[in-house]
Amino acid sequence: MTEQTTATGAVPELTLNNGVTIPQLGFGVFQIPPEETRVAVAQALAAGYRHIDTAAAYRNESGVGAAIAESGMTREDIFITTKLRNGDQGSPREAFEASRTALGVDWIDLYLIHWPVPSQGLFTQAWKELESLYAQGRIRAIGVSNFLPEHLDELLATSTVVPAVNQIEAHPTFAQAGLAEKSRRHGIAVEAYSPLGQGRDLENEVVAELAAAYGATPAQVVLAWHLGLGNIVIPKTVSPERMRENLAASTIKLSNADLARISALETGTRIGADPAVAAFTQL
Known part of the structure; x- marks a missing residue:
């Protein structure tokens, strides 16, 4: 693990399974309106x-690119x-190009299949196209999002x-520890959204x-828990x-004891959609 020095300290970087490094603590733009994204990313x-983490479904890639x-x-x-x-799984190459153009960049560092949408039966086919783009050097690393163990098994088989x-x-009351462990066992890094x-x-x-004990904010303690577990x-x-x-x-x-105390807050209560049945197109 290496560290990236910033004005607020050293941000650790994780090395992914292909040797690419990624800052372990990033900035997400989910639910930031397109017109506000440019300013937020600049800040x-x-x-x-x-x-910086965005998605075609957020409709703010151009704001990220402008900043x-x-x-x-x-x-x-x-x-x-x-x-x-999700609705672009049948045409991932065109969707990738649209995202690349909106961002105004020549390549994308990490490109993810946003949801498995098992009812479509397209994610393994889409993955083959991502593998091709990766082989061409258009993407530095490819990955998935919201994939449950059964989706990982299906993908890894082909x-x-x-x-x-x-x-x-992933957050203290819904850490998905079993899924995280399975992902890591296959060399797949775990990245947490809705981390708080x-x-x-x-x-x-x-x-x-713990925030009082460490002289930190509650958010800082939860983010430190993620970092301590090895999550992006x-x-x-x-x-x-x-x-x-x-x-x-x-x-x-x-x-380690305080990491365990936070991990013990698990309730099994999901906030977002269940990837086993989620089928929205995002279009």
Whole structure:
């Protein structure tokens, strides 16, 4: 593991299964309106973030691209993740090109199948196209999102390239520890979205107690828990102050006992859709 130095401290970088490095703490733009994304990403880059996570379904890729273009940073300095919409699984090459164009970049660092949508029966076919784009150097790493164990098994049975990442809903009360362990066993890094439980997990007494003990905010403690488990994590906020606070979580090292206390908050309650049955097109 290496570290990337920022104004708020050192952000660790994980090495993916193909040797590509990714900043472990990034900035997510889910639910940020397109017209606000440009400003939010510019502020995130100014705060020290070098990993931006978007998706075609968020309809704000162009805002991400505009902020990056105006930042004055070289393309190599910023890690960009975007995702294939569910309704585009039948035409992933065209969808990739649309995302690349919207972002205004020559390549994408990490491209994910956003949801398996098992009812469509297309994700293994889409993966073959991603493998082709990867082989051509158009994408530095390919991965999946919201893939449950059975979806990983189906994909791995026919794939040539093992996914670099599985981006899943993960937070203290819904850590999906079994899925995370299976992913890692296959060399697939775990990336957490909704890492704070959309704010709900910050109200837990254990989190509050640890925040006081470490002289940190509840959000910083939860993000430090993710980092301690080895998760890649992409919190979202439009507040510059919160951006800096979240980034500073990389300086907090929780003890193994405190990591375990937070992991014990598991309730099995999912916030988002169930990937086993989710079938929305995102179009």
